[in-house]
Amino acid sequence: MENPFLLTLSATAAAAGLISVIFVLTWVLHFKEGLAWDGGLAEFNWHPVLIVTGFILLQGIAIIVYRLPWTWNCSKLMMKFIHAGLNIMAFICAVIAMVAVFDFHNAAKIPNMYSLHSWLGLTAVILYWLQIILGVGMYLIPITPISWRAAFMPLHVYSGLLLFASVIGVALMGITEKLIFGLKDPKYKDSPPEAVFVNVLGVLLVVFGALILWIATRTSWKRPSDQILHSLHTDGGGEDNTKVGPALSQLSDGTETEASVDVRRRSNKSDD
Template sequence: MAVRWFYLAVLALSSLGLMCILFTIYWMRYWHDGFAWDGTMLMFNCHPVLMVTGMVVLYSAASLVYRLPQSWVGPKLPWKIGHAAMHLMAFILTVLGLFAVFKFHNHSKIPHLYSLHSWLGITAVFLFACQWLLGFVVFLLPWASLQLRSLLKPFHVFFGASILSLAIASVVSGINEKLFFSLKNGTSLYSNLPGEADFANSTGMLVVVFGLLVLYILLASPWKRPELGMQAERQALLRGGE
């Protein structure tokens, strides 16, 4: 039963993550004319899609690798490599997202990093880079002792969840900021909740629900890789026991 509930949660999470990406793409295509890689506003439109895909959805998928029951048995190294590789892919998409917005700002002579949204985002990316490097050096390379890994693991878990929380806060504030800019000179005020505002706010709520479910599975659920000495309980869960 426990495994069944886990995979139901994974199915719900996968659906929510895909919806977050598709809703963001639709928002940029339908209300803001699509995408390009030329320094214009169409290049900026790549920014929210890349950040939601990389910093939220793919980052979350990488963080949940060790919640898969299949990762609880056998060698841990392949799962470590998968965990690190997925995070690296998420980081590459994130860097591309940052490049898109910085390139647009340079092209349009807009100052960089002046809003709370940008401060939250750049902090999340900086911590993400530090987190990945620390994880690679301490947890993936074979030189670190078990004592050092045990000492740093709680911090690694804490900052992993904190980075996701910062990313969600950055996405939500970015959606709000984009709506204020795009609707301030329009015929429909933001306060009247025109179609774009309604859709974008709904996208933000999807991101929030997705992030809360990820944090629950990471921090509060019983679906965690058992520590040494819990072989019997692990095998019972893999057989579907409670």
């Protein structure tokens, strides 16, 4: 069950995420105006802080939470609540981050929604909400048919990963905009310490995102019970079946249909 590579990558992702939080806090508290809720620049500063700590870090953890081996003793239902809970917390942070910037813009009479950053950002938050609603409807409401759950899963995974990557891209656009707007003398192009420091924050966010996406896309690093289901939903001898290894040996030698039914029944009772 121990997977040193997975553990090393998870620890590196955690380090990149935590250092990003320290960096964004240092940015707003040391280089910028601090944090307040007063309609001014200190209120704007909640925007990057909540995006990095909430929307990016919590969302990243939510994505890989099923894959952490020390969670495999918890029931699948418990893990689903943790996954959904972390995503809902990330969404709440994103909404407060948006309120902060709209409030700041309105108080300073700056137009709203003029930039590509704001268009893509608002779209990402709206689609993220849709992802949460559909995820809860499909996987936490017990009456949803299992066939619907299975059919929807590839879309859930794809849109979750696409949204996560997009959110990091949107954050990089926001960081760059803010540096260009905020640095006057010396300018961004003159590479003052703040610019270099915040560029490093951007690199850390990319590293965090890359690690989360890697961990989340390894089929062989799934929870053992999910590996069994995955192998039954792929075409028998496909690439994925060579990777599931020990998990498959837990299955009976029955036909695929019988095994599927058996796993579904079990996953319905204890694991789903």
